[in-house]
Amino acid sequence: MHAYRTHTCAQLSAQNVGETVRLSGWIHRKRDHGGVLFVDLRDHYGITQIVADEDSPALPVLEKLRNESVVTIDGDVKARTAETVNKDLPTGEIEVFAREITVQSAAEELPMPVAGEQEYPEEIRLKYRFLDLRRETMHRNIMLRSKVITSLRQRMIDQGFTEFQTPILTASSPEGARDFLVPSRMHPGNFYALPQAPQMFKQMLMVSGFDRYFQIAPCFRDEDLRADRSLEFYQLDFEMSFVTQEDVFQALEPVLAGTFEEFSGGYSVTPSGSFPRIPYAEAMMKYGTDKPDLRNPLIISDVTSHFEKSGFGLFEKIVGGGGVVRVVPAPKTNEKSRKFFDDMNNWARSEGFAGLGYVTRKGGEFGGPIAKNHGPERMEELYNELGLGPDDGLFFAAGKEKDAAKLAGAARTQVGEQLGLIEENCFKFCWIVDFPMYEWDEDLKKVDFSHNPFSMPQGEMDALENMDPLEIKAWQYDIVCNGYELSSGAIRNHRPDIMYKAFEIAGYDKATVDREFSGMIEAFKLGAPPHGGSAPGIDRIVMLLAGEEAIREVIAFPMNQKGEDLMMSAPSKAEPSQLRELFLRTIEPPQKQAPKDQAGESES
Numbered sequence: 001m002h003a004y005r006t007h008t009c010a011q012l013s014a015q016n017v018g019e020t021v022r023l024s025g026w027i028h029r030k031r032d033h034g035g036v037l038f039v040d041l042r043d044h045y046g047i048t049q050i051v052a053d054e055d056s057p058a059l060p061v062l063e064k065l066r067n068e069s070v071v072t073i074d075g076d077v078k079a080r081t082a083e084t085v086n087k088d089l090p091t092g093e094i095e096v097f098a099r100e101i102t103v104q105s106a107a108e109e110l111p112m113p114v115a116g117e118q119e120y121p122e123e124i125r126l127k128y129r130f131l132d133l134r135r136e137t138m139h140r141n142i143m144l145r146s147k148v149i150t151s152l153r154q155r156m157i158d159q160g161f162t163e164f165q166t167p168i169l170t171a172s173s174p175e176g177a178r179d180f181l182v183p184s185r186m187h188p189g190n191f192y193a194l195p196q197a198p199q200m201f202k203q204m205l206m207v208s209g210f211d212r213y214f215q216i217a218p219c220f221r222d223e224d225l226r227a228d229r230s231l232e233f234y235q236l237d238f239e240m241s242f243v244t245q246e247d248v249f250q251a252l253e254p255v256l257a258g259t260f261e262e263f264s265g266g267y268s269v270t271p272s273g274s275f276p277r278i279p280y281a282e283a284m285m286k287y288g289t290d291k292p293d294l295r296n297p298l299i300i301s302d303v304t305s306h307f308e309k310s311g312f313g314l315f316e317k318i319v320g321g322g323g324v325v326r327v328v329p330a331p332k333t334n335e336k337s338r339k340f341f342d343d344m345n346n347w348a349r350s351e352g353f354a355g356l357g358y359v360t361r362k363g364g365e366f367g368g369p370i371a372k373n374h375g376p377e378r379m380e381e382l383y384n385e386l387g388l389g390p391d392d393g394l395f396f397a398a399g400k401e402k403d404a405a406k407l408a409g410a411a412r413t414q415v416g417e418q419l420g421l422i423e424e425n426c427f428k429f430c431w432i433v434d435f436p437m438y439e440w441d442e443d444l445k446k447v448d449f450s451h452n453p454f455s456m457p458q459g460e461m462d463a464l465e466n467m468d469p470l471e472i473k474a475w476q477y478d479i480v481c482n483g484y485e486l487s488s489g490a491i492r493n494h495r496p497d498i499m500y501k502a503f504e505i506a507g508y509d510k511a512t513v514d515r516e517f518s519g520m521i522e523a524f525k526l527g528a529p530p531h532g533g534s535a536p537g538i539d540r541i542v543m544l545l546a547g548e549e550a551i552r553e554v555i556a557f558p559m560n561q562k563g564e565d566l567m568m569s570a571p572s573k574a575e576p577s578q579l580r581e582l583f584l585r586t587i588e589p590p591q592k593q594a595p596k597d598q599a600g601e602s603e604s
Helices: 058-063 123-126 136-158 199-207 245-263 281-286 313-320 340-351 369-374 376-386 401-418 460-466 496-505 510-516 516-525 538-546 576-581
Strands: 022-030 037-042 047-052 071-078 096-106 181-183 190-192 212-220 232-241 269-272 275-278 322-329 359-363 365-367 394-398 427-434 436-441 448-449 476-481 485-492 529-536
Touching: 022 047, 022 058, 022 096, 037 058, 037 071, 037 096, 037 322, 047 058, 047 071, 058 096, 136 212, 136 232, 136 245, 136 538, 190 281, 199 212, 199 232, 199 516, 199 529, 232 538, 245 269, 245 427, 245 476, 245 529, 245 538, 275 281, 281 427, 313 322, 313 394, 322 401, 322 485, 340 394, 340 401, 359 369, 365 369, 369 376, 394 401, 460 496, 485 538, 496 510, 496 516, 510 516
Parallel strands: 047 096, 269 427, 275 427
Antiparallel strands: 022 037, 022 071, 037 047, 071 096, 181 190, 212 232, 232 529, 322 394, 359 365, 359 394, 427 476, 436 448, 476 485, 485 529
16 A cells, blocks of 8 residues: 555545545544544545544544644545535545544644635735645636646647747846846856846747747746736747738637636637727727726717817816817616715725716706706717717716826726626637837927837838827737736837837937847847747736636735745845855945934934
8 A cells, every 4th residue: 555645535436435545635624523523634636524433543633633734544435324425525425434544744723724715814825825825716726827827838839839948047128127136146246137028039039040939938027016917927928930910819819719718617708709909099099998898898988079169167178278078978877876976986086086077867867067067958969979878877087188098997997897787707808909109208208119119110111211200000919808918019120220210219329229239139130030929928817717806816926015925034135145255235225214202302
């Protein structure tokens, strides 16, 4: 017999009744029924019920052990009575009568429970992550992550992509987020950087003549954290040569759609064919964001022209000053009280906006200050244009175009959620395309890149030389699912002459490009194919499939919101000997002075 187990805790069934078996695992739960102790024994695979009565030498040992102790049980498989069969367990038809027990590891008092799915403070969960990972949901999430990665990898290979690995220690990149720097012992005063993405390396692979590359790539960005962002993350990074934007879409769509269909748990994945292509300008107009959640049926409309001359002076003044008026419909809100609309206005203010105007309508009668001042005839005209009914409300966002779009987009989401309009049990994908190549930097009073400086402009050199830079579109694209950006990508600018010109428009001279991007620009001068790619985020994909709202729930050992690993106590101070070896000194940040009392002394 094997030293630890003949079966896992998910294998035994009625067919094993009468056999002598050996199981090993953690004590999940104990139930004392007066002289008979029932123990749920758990391992990676499942749970088996162990029974120990007064005839079992294991009883006194099991009684003393705490939950999460690790034991090995030798015993006999017995059939459960019909009324005690547990249909929710694969092993629910049997139980194992304990004949012998070996304690492999006795657990001390637990800082948090493992059995059950109680909410527990994140600080405790992350400090004792090894316990948290034993819990059913977390264990399932991490296994889902592994299966998703395996599926993605195989789907890429099936499409003719080859997996390569790119360096982790590389050069600092001046664009994008803040780098993590690694001091070099062999080159004092110099630093490596951890890759924000394998961007330049994957492009170099295309220049090197490899046609279709991918990897499950680790990436590192020293940026502020949020629910869907981490200091380190993984992405399905890929690049293709001799492709158009549409070729990239056709390569990635079946990989993502197939993976989501495989692990959706019955959710629909739409559309079943090509994902919708939504131009950036249209997305900002209709949804107020370049990450639209298409489960929400509400569409934003521009009604600026209706308020060029209006009895509602505030909107007329905004429009006269170059602003816009956007509206979000609130269908079938005739039974909603005034409080619903006032609460929406208060919500907008709590989000940092000046407020959210509204019009109510019940049985065709308009209500609210906007309708009163704008007039019923004009309101009727506006409603007819929008196709709204006699019981539909309307929310208004007015101001500068970017501000109005942002408020309208947030209000669209809030209204959709409050009215229960968000479609459930589905994943809805779309591509956002035709991003602007440049934008106006109001602080620096100059044109700058808006998305990715290494993208090919639509129209190439002709566009750069003859168009208003703010009108130029780029071959850039994002893929979005349920309001989450899964990936950014682009057809790359592979021509040095176009790259120099593109950077010149943004205020960078040729010498700067040669200095900052020497490896790439020199490679492009020696024969580079047209190429493009993308990099969907693994963590966000798994988060959506697991039905979680934070990527920390699908990462085995994540950091907290402060970028701290509470389990391993990282980051930590380096030893003086380590710093000397690297020729480094640390500078302590200035200490905040304690407030002084009236006598001029610092408060204790």
